[in-house]
Amino acid sequence: MLKKIINGTLLLPDGDSFRAGQADLFIRDGKIAGIGTDLSAAGTANDAAGENRPDEPCEVIDASGQLIMPGLINMHTHAYMTSMRNYADDVDFQEWLFGRITPVEDRLPKEGAYWTSLLACMEMLRTGTTSFVDMHMFHEQSARAADAAGMRAWIGRGLVGDSLYADDNPRFREAMEEMDAWQSDRLHFILSPHAIYTCSLHMLEQVVEESERRHMLRQTHLSESLTEIENCRAQYGGRSPVEVMRDVGFLSDHTILAHCVQLDEKDVSILAESGSSVVTNPASNAKLGNGFAPVTAMRESGINITLGTDGTASNNTLNMFREMGLLSLIHKGICRDSTAAPASFVVSCATTHAARALHEEGRLGVIREGAWADLAFLDLNAVSLFPNNNILSSLCYSANGSEVDSVMVAGEFAFRHGEYPGIDSEKVHFEVQKIVEEYL
Numbered sequence: 001m002l003k004k005i006i007n008g009t010l011l012l013p014d015g016d017s018f019r020a021g022q023a024d025l026f027i028r029d030g031k032i033a034g035i036g037t038d039l040s041a042a043g044t045a046n047d048a049a050g051e052n053r054p055d056e057p058c059e060v061i062d063a064s065g066q067l068i069m070p071g072l073i074n075m076h077t078h079a080y081m082t083s084m085r086n087y088a089d090d091v092d093f094q095e096w097l098f099g100r101i102t103p104v105e106d107r108l109p110k111e112g113a114y115w116t117s118l119l120a121c122m123e124m125l126r127t128g129t130t131s132f133v134d135m136h137m138f139h140e141q142s143a144r145a146a147d148a149a150g151m152r153a154w155i156g157r158g159l160v161g162d163s164l165y166a167d168d169n170p171r172f173r174e175a176m177e178e179m180d181a182w183q184s185d186r187l188h189f190i191l192s193p194h195a196i197y198t199c200s201l202h203m204l205e206q207v208v209e210e211s212e213r214r215h216m217l218r219q220t221h222l223s224e225s226l227t228e229i230e231n232c233r234a235q236y237g238g239r240s241p242v243e244v245m246r247d248v249g250f251l252s253d254h255t256i257l258a259h260c261v262q263l264d265e266k267d268v269s270i271l272a273e274s275g276s277s278v279v280t281n282p283a284s285n286a287k288l289g290n291g292f293a294p295v296t297a298m299r300e301s302g303i304n305i306t307l308g309t310d311g312t313a314s315n316n317t318l319n320m321f322r323e324m325g326l327l328s329l330i331h332k333g334i335c336r337d338s339t340a341a342p343a344s345f346v347v348s349c350a351t352t353h354a355a356r357a358l359h360e361e362g363r364l365g366v367i368r369e370g371a372w373a374d375l376a377f378l379d380l381n382a383v384s385l386f387p388n389n390n391i392l393s394s395l396c397y398s399a400n401g402s403e404v405d406s407v408m409v410a411g412e413f414a415f416r417h418g419e420y421p422g423i424d425s426e427k428v429h430f431e432v433q434k435i436v437e438e439y440l
């Protein structure tokens with residue numbers, strides 16, 4: 001069926017930036033089939049969609065007073081962690097990770113991870129996110145949740161240890177078996193070694209081989225804290241984590257690196273040369289006392305910078321609007337430069353840059369013909385956005401996520417006027433509360 005969205009304001013691409021435009025949007029088979037003007041009253045939908053199918057039914061969606069923008073792409077999170085929201089705050093990073101979070105992760109039941117991941121999907125949809133990149137203990141539960149919620153996801157099982165193939169370390173084998181069982185346009189899998197301090201170099205080399213053989217993207221946490229840098233240099237002959245990753249062949253244009261906070265100039269140029277994409281997580285990095293990524297230096301070197309929230313145990317929200325605001329404000333502040341991290345760059349990090357990192361450029365994070373109809377509908381009359389003097393500024397500096405009225409993924413509403421068509425929200429609340437009482 002054709003869908004025709006009329007009377008809305010579209011956030012359209014404009015070179016490296018965006019512009020607001022009044023046009024109708026035509027959607028067929030989950031994708032944007034046409035963008036036209038002055039067609040809302042006429043019966044020319046099929047022509048605008050590029051095909052003449054006079055008998056095709058057409059659903060008309062009135063988006064008066066709304067901005068229709070590409071759905072946001074959260075490039076780094078741990079969806080199952082929602083049960084640990086506000087559970088371990090104001091503690092030292094090493095204590096946070098190894099003393100508080102890891103022990104709870106080890107206790108959490110597999111089935112519970114489905115409900116906590118579904119809660120994460122609810123929060124992401126509620127705040128305009130249509131795609132997320134996940135690292136998960138039970139990645140099949142994350143896939144189930146994304147599928148039920150109607151979201152698009154790139155999901156990886158967090159891998160740790162000395163070898164992918166060790167008998168006592170079934171994570172990789174299980175992940176590949178579970179991955180092969182899934183069939184969905186919206187779900188993708190990604191190889192996800194946890195970090196340089198939880199994986200041996202031998203294992204990282206195995207990950208590189210497997211990801212190249214299987215044509216899969218790979219992601220990891222890199223250069224997050226000063227402790228990681230110090231330990232890495234002590235263990236690996238003075239090399240930084242970036243240098244070690246370069247030496248094992250991990251860095252490539254199929255590589256996604258979360259954090260990259262503690263980089264020196266040499267690290268930045270190695271990353272730029274490798275074509276790797278970086279996910280900056282300003283809230284998590286600040287909250288855990290790890291500092292601020294050198295976003296301006298990375299940007300000037302040509303590194304593809306994307307944006308993520310990290311998990312709710314370290315943020316403590318999955319709201320990409322808050323993350324966009326922080327990205328800009330933090331870097332204007334630390335650079336003492338009000339032109340640093342401008343709104344056009346920030347919105348690009350959450351849309352087009354993310355699509356580039358995922359090798360979905362032109363198909364995701366953009367409103368154009370042929371792209372997936374992954375869209376967020378925002379109320380332009382919301383008190384936080386009105387008056388609409390500058391749409392990009394509205395999204396970066398004013399929006400708090402509450403302006404999101406509806407969200408569509410592949411042409412289907414996954415969130416509509418505050419409701420979730422694919423989710424029993426009461427059941428999710430009940431199950432997550434049960435997990436908190438039993439395991440935290």
Ligand SMILES: [Zn+2]
Pocket residue numbers: 076077078135221258310311
């Ligand atoms: Zn993480």
